[in-house]
Amino acid sequence: MIRLLLADDQALVRGALAALLDLESDLTVVAQVGRGDEVVEAARESGADVCLLDIEMPGLTGLEAAELLRSELPGVRSLIVTTFGRPGYVRRALDAGAAGFVVKDTPARELADAVRRVHAGLRVVDPTLAAESLMAGPSPLTARETEILRLALDGSPVATIARAAHLSQGTVRNHLSSAIGKTGASTRGEAARIAQSRGWL
Amino acid sequence: MIRLLLADDQALVRGALAALLDLESDLTVVAQVGRGDEVVEAARESGADVCLLDIEMPGLTGLEAAELLRSELPGVRSLIVTTFGRPGYVRRALDAGAAGFVVKDTPARELADAVRRVHAGLRVVDPTLAAESLMAGPSPLTARETEILRLALDGSPVATIARAAHLSQGTVRNHLSSAIGKTGASTRGEAARIAQSRGWL
DNA sequence: ACCTGGGGATGACACCTGTCACGAGTCGCG
DNA sequence: CGCGACTCGTGACAGGTGTCATCCCCAGGT
Helix, strand or coil: CEEEEEECCCHHHHHHHHHHHHCCCCEEEEEEECCHHHHHHHHHHHCCCEEEECCCCCCCCHHHHHHHHHHHCCCCEEEEEECCCCHHHHHHHHHCCCCEEEECCCCCHHHHHHHHHHHCCCCEECHHHHHHHHHHCCCCCCHHHHHHHHHHCCCCCHHHHHHHHCCCHHHHHHHHHHHHHHHCCCCHHHHHHHHHHCCCC | CEEEEEECCCHHHHHHHHHHHHCCCCEEEEEEECCHHHHHHHHHHHCCCEEEECCCCCCCCHHHHHHHHHHHCCCCEEEEEECCCCHHHHHHHHHCCCCEEEECCCCCHHHHHHHHHHHCCCCEECHHHHHHHHHHCCCCCCHHHHHHHHHHCCCCCHHHHHHHHCCCHHHHHHHHHHHHHHHCCCCHHHHHHHHHHCCCC
């Protein structure tokens, strides 16, 4: 019997996934959490074998939770289950120690198999996604450019970004200009969206 | 036995919801679709009593699908099940003939009850959401402002928006300026995000 | 010691944006 | 009819933005 932990911030989705997986005779859901920072504790207390982690959660992201799990509970395997198949996410998930990566577009019947493969020590990655991840390659953005772009995501004016990053407006504009060039965009808004869609932020 | 149709673009969520609802002895899922424009046909063929509709779907939105259902199959009731509890969505959902509105944050065990209430002819709306919907009020934006703002959502420059809307750049800037004023924003990007968060787009 | 690359900053320039004033056409309503 | 609301447009202006050249400092390689 494989013991599962579910982490997803949407209670309805969490409960529904639990119902789906509990239908399988060899799987049982032993814990459910709605925040990333509750994953490790719940996994320890429940004695889970495999953790299904959504990426976008309050507290900690699923990627960060996977990293914590690897260091705190090395015997527990993580399977990322997320809405967004951003190329950069796959690489970061595997770097963070996740054993699998599944998008919520995949057919429901395949999820249980993915869980079993992960539990068996195999890596599970959507082949289409894996290809995209290789095509897109790693982020060409420097650390600072990434940070500035993230602050520019909501369309804030340069002055606001500069204050938030403790930089001069000129420097911010230089970093943005560089990021715009690297993403092939023509405005910072477009650059930010491109970078996000590639999972670089 | 209440016959259900599920419409959600994420196959995994769709399948999981089906598993959850099929656990109830008085409910049965008779159809599943991943696109808004397949809802009416599937509902007709399957003889569904209640349709659970996600809002964000390819083809047609859940709100548009609900409107079509009301005119084509008046006996079928719609229950909107969505991620976003945007105030404007609730009003538009009820205007579109939906019998209920539930966000994906609600506990899983409440969903079946919501379905039963809707089937019984009652209206089901999250009370917190209903209050927010009344507070926010209707959209203050004119038709054109709404359209222009929607085009500005992705941060396109004025020139691009003007071409897309077949308008002069000056007119676009005027509409945007007006929308910025009405939303209390200071850039078109911020205005667009505010309007979207209120469900005005 | 030298070169390279990232980070930080400045100043200048062309261009884009947000705002305002103003005008003109259409439509519905009292 | 007159009025108001919406739409479309122009022109002008201040301020924000993107680009570029040019510095400085510092950490790693060679």
